[in-house]
Amino acid sequence: MDELENDVIEIVDEDGNKINVSLVDVFVFEDKEYAALMCVDENGEPLENENGEQELIIRYFVEEDDGCSFNEIEDDEEFDRVVEFFENEFDDEDLDEE
Numbered sequence: 001m002d003e004l005e006n007d008v009i010e011i012v013d014e015d016g017n018k019i020n021v022s023l024v025d026v027f028v029f030e031d032k033e034y035a036a037l038m039c040v041d042e043n044g045e046p047l048e049n050e051n052g053e054q055e056l057i058i059r060y061f062v063e064e065d066d067g068c069s070f071n072e073i074e075d076d077e078e079f080d081r082v083v084e085f086f087e088n089e090f091d092d093e094d095l096d097e098e
Helices: 076-089 092-096
Strands: 010-013 018-029 032-039 056-064 067-073
Touching: 018 056, 018 076, 032 076, 056 076
Parallel strands: none
Antiparallel strands: 010 018, 018 032, 032 056, 056 067
């Protein structure tokens, strides 16, 4: 996993669009591993949304024999719980240090 921390990773969003992200953190919640991913440009520089904020994406983190994958959380209630946990555990200062 450490080898991914500075890499630009291409994932597909819920609309089928390819987007670039970098790995911010992997964390465990309710016995599952999740990844916090930051949207970046092709050079790995963080992108900001229309409000001037960096955008994070939360996905399932699945380690596989040939690497890892970042799968969408399809259950809305689970997604809300994971986001709330992440926001409570990691404040903005933690993200700014990355």
